[in-house]
Amino acid sequence: MSTKLERRDHRAAWLFLAPMAAALLLVAVWPLGRTFFFAFTDAYLDDPATYSMVGFENFREVFGDPSWWQSVRNTLVFTVVSVAIETLLGLGIALLINEAIPGRGLVRAAMLIPWSIPVVVATKIWDWMLNDQFGVVNKALFEMGAIDRGIAWTSGSWLIMGVTIFIDVWMTTPFMVLLILAGLQLMPADILEAAQVDGVPAWKRFWSITLPLLRPALGVAVLFRVLDALRMFDLAYILSASNENIMTMSIYARNRLISFQELGAGSAASTWVFLIVALIAVVLIGLLRLDRAAGEV
Template identity: 55%
Template sequence: MTQSATQGAPREGGAALASGRRSTKVRRQRVRAAWIFLAPMLVTLALVAGWPLLRTFYFSFTDASLSDTGGAAFIGFENYLVYANGVWYGLLTDPVWWQSVWNTFYFSIVSVSLEVVFGTVVALLLNAEFKGRMLVRAAVLIPWAIPTIVSAKMWAWMLNDQFGIINHLLMAMGLIDAPLAWTANADLSMWAVIIVDVWKTTPFVALLVLAGLQMLPKDCYEAAEVDGISPVKVFFRVTLPLVTPTLLVAVIFRLLDALRVFDVIYVLTSNSTNTMTMSIYARQQLVQFQDVGYGSAASTMLFFIIALAVVIYLYLGRRQLGVDQ
């Protein structure tokens, strides 16, 4: 080895070390800048969401009522579960609560699944080249743009068993012989709210999936077209795997909304136990029965159930994508 070569090796090593130090310093500066920019948002979030959440946790261990929250006494876990006079009492023994948990998960799983399927189909159609595509895209977003309370009230009139247009159209087509009480019938009320929710939020899923479709590389489809692969195989073997991360994002957003659903179901069916969700149950205890302690316990359980469901979903989603844990 020549003398120049032996002298060049330490120089190269020193340059690499200096470069690594600069990279580490730049990374620290970026992290520091990120925290500085995020600090106002985090403080605001702590005040707007964190403090009420902590107050809810506290009230769940008290006997607070809506008329006297200041004079609440600490009672421990009695709102959740307590054994007295040979009988278990509390939220965890209430069959109405567990019915609301079942209703919430049933509504969430069915509605989100339908929205993902229909949203993907709509996104594929909107991604195709045809005249008036921009106008159709704008029209598809109309249901999502309508406020939830307005759309729920509109559907309540349309589903009315006496003068609703849905029953009128079904009877005109000969599909039913008599008007159906969509929001009062125990067998139909849950499906009625699912239909309304799917109609309302499918455009949101379609918008996210459409954004993912437009970012896919075109050369994959050109190669599939040259090889003569059918569109169905192209979708399942090319499009669906590439758009899966977008679908996971759409599902997590919709799952969070569905698990805490309140407005659309309350407007359509009020406090009916057939469609009562965890949010409606908590509202009933807090406002209608004025039991802040018991209602706060229900709200706390709602928070932990949603958090657990989201963590499980994210864990399974990361494993599906093969992301390192």
Template identity: 75%
Template sequence: MSARLARRDHRAAWLFLLPVIIVMLVVALWPLGRTFFFAFTDAYLDDPSVYSMTGVDNFLEVINDRSWWIAVKNTLIFTVISVAIETVLGLAIALLVNEAIPGRGLARAAILVPWAIPVVVSTKIWEWMLNDQFGVINKVLIGLGLIDHGVPWTASGSLLMGVVIFVDVWMTTPFMVLLILAGLQLISSEIFEAAEVDGIPAWKRFWSITLPMLRPAIGVAVLFRVLDALRMFDLAYVMAASNESVMTVSIYARDRLISFQELGIGSAASTWVFLLVALVAIIIIGVLRLDRAAGT
């Protein structure tokens, strides 16, 4: 009887998943397949119907391009630093708003504001605020005596990556807060109450109880954030267009595809981006599975 129920539940699950699978095949697999096909051609965007097969030449041209490796370096630097900062800040803020403090509901709502604003709007707001002539950030720093003249935050190649990371942290930390806070809500308060009664210090409760039980939630949050950061395009492009200081792999692929109209090479670059993101996703998921197995 139980085996029959299990089979029925299994069939019902597949029936519910079937529409999602069909939609994913239509909206994801077909474009990916077309991109992968054109990556082996010399097609141009102005007339994609005219092309000849080039084998792996496009892939080799991309990986032999100095700009591609600059984009890879920038992408990895941005991903590692921004995700690390967002994870630490997200954990700290989630722990704070999880406490029974006055105005907790208002604080949770306020945290969502940066994440709710469209990326392009947020980027332009910060670009104006950081302007070296009339930006409020420079005026405040000059007023405090920290600088004596306006700093060209978004025009200096040495500062641009830091600015992009700062704006991304401001925009995306709420996402980490939400996911980590959801994990905190699943931890029974009785565990902490029992530990407090036993006289265990707060730091030890955090290190021995809170952090281990939050590892799955933090792992999922980091996975989503890393995958999103690796394909980051809009923030850096709106802030600095194709400036090499913040050029990411997605911007590189866009430039070859749109600016140079090279559909074949642009598709090859896009395929490399897809493979990079897929590889990182596989590694992170493998680490999460090993961690879960070790925990059980």
């Protein structure tokens, strides 16, 4: 039976949570609910007040659109490849700067520069650098004799996906480094020191001690990056607008909603994006919980 003090603490906790709950309701729940509602209508963006209910027709129409499946494939390829590269690079850099090396503080500060640059600015910088006529990348490759003419890196060819992944890796690897480095610094140093004194090789210390202890932090970092990559919009859209070779699910939903003014179909596409991201999030969180439970056993 709860005491009077406990009841008062509960009321105080709810009072402190009320502003956050109201803000969440305003900026997340209400827009999401409106999106779900319009997904079942034939409304257009120029006259959203005039509509009729069409059931699941918009969902079936988006589901049967080849461009939608192209955007799903692009999103998954981008997510898997970019997150894998960022995780490996982030782990390697974090292990390096976790050691007591000269200039470690300077390296940590410099490492944050790509992450701190706004996506729009960073994308345009790389777009200019990769230009086939005046870009410094092509100029450098030409001077080295690697190419005999400029390469259209950001044109409609298959190269655009590789360029997008490269830019994202350049911008976001510092984020992975920070999360993994935080996990490394929370590890008990005495275990590693004891293994080193016992003569355990460095690779075995990493594989048998460091990596298992780092798995929770590594899992959280991968979870954050996967969810962020699945909803990627700005980088691909700024680089090549609606090019189908790099069109993501978010860009597809934006095109249906804004370019074609199809409020119903665009809302259905946005709902599909939400459901796919939510499903992947549930799976990843479930895997993290299973891994944590196995570690505790």
